[in-house]
Amino acid sequence: MTRLLVHGAVLLTVDPSRPDPFVGWFTVGDDGRISALEPGEPPEGLVAEQVLDASGTIIGPGFVSSHSHLFTSGCRGLGMDQSLYGWIEAMTAPLAGAVDEDIYWMTRHGAQDFLRNGITTAFDFTSAGLSFEKESDGVARYAASLPDAVFQHAQLRGKVDAGLRSVHSVMLGQGAVDHAAALAHLDDVVSLATDVDRSLLLGVALSGTVQWAESPDAATLEVAAMRRHGLLNQPHFLETPHEISLQQAKFAWYREAGALGPDLVFGHFIQTTDEILVEAAAAGCGMSWQPMSNGRLASGVASIPRIRELGMRVGIGLDDQSCTDVSDPFANMRTALSLVRATYHDPAALPVRDVLELHTRGSAEVLGIDREVGSLRVGRFADFLVVDPRRPDTGPVWDAYGTYVLACSLRNLRQVWSGGRLVAEGVALCDPQADEVESQLHERLGRLQGVRA
Incomplete structure (x- = not known):
């Protein structure tokens, strides 16, 4: 079953086997992995549980921190x-x-x-x-x-x-x-x-x-x-x-x-x-x-x-x-x-x-995990970012890579998706326990210091 269809965005696939950027579409299966990805418009009749129209945005793969x-x-x-x-x-x-x-x-x-x-x-x-x-x-x-x-x-x-x-x-x-x-x-x-x-x-x-x-x-x-x-x-x-x-x-x-x-x-x-x-x-x-x-x-x-x-x-x-x-x-x-x-x-x-x-x-x-993450390719987990260069406006997009890397920042990060599921929208996390996590951190560090959080 197709869980998610994403279309309309400029895609930075970071896939060495194909040239980009291009306006395209991709689908995500029930396993959270990309099942299809192509330039242009999605084929007529393609049905998905959820459709994301990302027109006007740039989509790139989720960042991988190799040392944290x-x-x-x-x-x-x-x-x-x-x-x-x-x-x-x-x-x-x-x-x-x-x-x-x-x-x-x-x-x-x-x-x-x-x-x-x-x-x-x-x-x-x-x-x-x-x-x-x-x-x-x-x-x-x-x-x-x-x-x-x-x-x-x-x-x-x-x-x-x-x-x-x-x-x-x-x-x-x-x-x-x-x-x-x-x-x-x-x-x-x-x-x-x-x-x-x-x-x-x-x-x-x-x-x-x-x-x-x-x-x-x-x-x-x-x-x-x-x-x-x-x-x-x-x-x-x-x-x-x-x-x-x-x-x-x-x-x-x-x-x-x-x-x-x-x-x-x-x-x-x-x-x-x-x-x-x-x-x-x-x-x-x-x-x-x-x-x-x-x-x-x-x-x-x-x-x-x-x-x-x-x-x-x-x-x-x-x-x-x-x-x-x-x-x-x-x-x-x-x-x-x-x-x-x-x-x-x-x-x-x-x-x-x-x-x-x-x-x-x-x-x-x-x-050694590039068959799982790090690029937008069929078979990889659908971990991706929706970046909006117009919110706030960075001016015309002369080169999608140049805008994405040099002109965009966290303020332009509209959405974060992991495995085809939305995990953050703007600064708001979708995890219902996100506020509890923050409260626990402050309380516990306060206790360790012998100070009321």
Whole structure:
């Protein structure tokens, strides 16, 4: 049965197999996936349960954030003038003492904030509940301990209940933890996830910890975990501009552990050398780029033109909602353009069409989920945005990509659809519990601080 027919809009399919933009139509089946998509008018006699006339708008795929920390949604505006490790201390302080149900509501708040802003899929680094210890701006660590699988699973429940698709990423133990115990913890994480709606849970992954580790054992453990369950691993790596030589030396840990390959995606990957880039690209590694976060925390500008020249897969993420502060994918794209073009003194260093592809299909490709999301193609989930360049008016649309990326913003985002179902209209979420989520976040963070919310 055809659940939904959409017609009349200019479509930005981000499909490399067909030229766009074009005015067209598409249908969505009962499984929430696109069942047909073509230019022009829909055929006469086509019947659907619901029809959306999107004339005058531009429709693009839902944004995919290849690097996110949803549980931080209630900690925005902290660590205002700090670099990475000082900011982490400031941002995590209000969360001390959080229990399973606290972190559930925090994550659900972050997930519904993403949906409202047009981000329909996210790679989510869950909180492990471990305290962060800063030694200097370039040296820090998490407390040596094993995470709690139930605490991490509460965050998966929050994402699913909000209706956000995700790759659910978990941290293993820190410090000198027993490898057998760490792998048993991972078994528990995977087991808990088996009953979750697989249309929303697109995979379980690892949050690599070599950036904070004190021995190569961390890389060895990550490889064992990856192979045990066939998991993608995205470590934060070469991010902070402090102690760069120390960070770069740890790249050899991944090499020697046998980690380099398509299932290793480096998060940030800023403080690189050309030798590191060449080796990582040759091994098939990917990277996730967080432009707004990297600017806010003064981390630097990743060598995106060189990384792409070497053929490395690149996705774009929103990172913590507490270091992008406004989870705005339109602003994230424009920040990406500005950083790269200003650094290289060349507008061709990052074309407008490319930056939209990186934040949609590119992010899906680097996470290995591009057969599910990231573009408007038959067989993909019908996750799409209805953007109206006339409300408020941005002037004539000379080029649909140019208007969409450069002139439109959250104020032009009319609707967000996921799986062919409306999830947000303007700033209003369709989830009847949306207000309750916000109340729970404020009450729980207030209680944790010993203050009435």
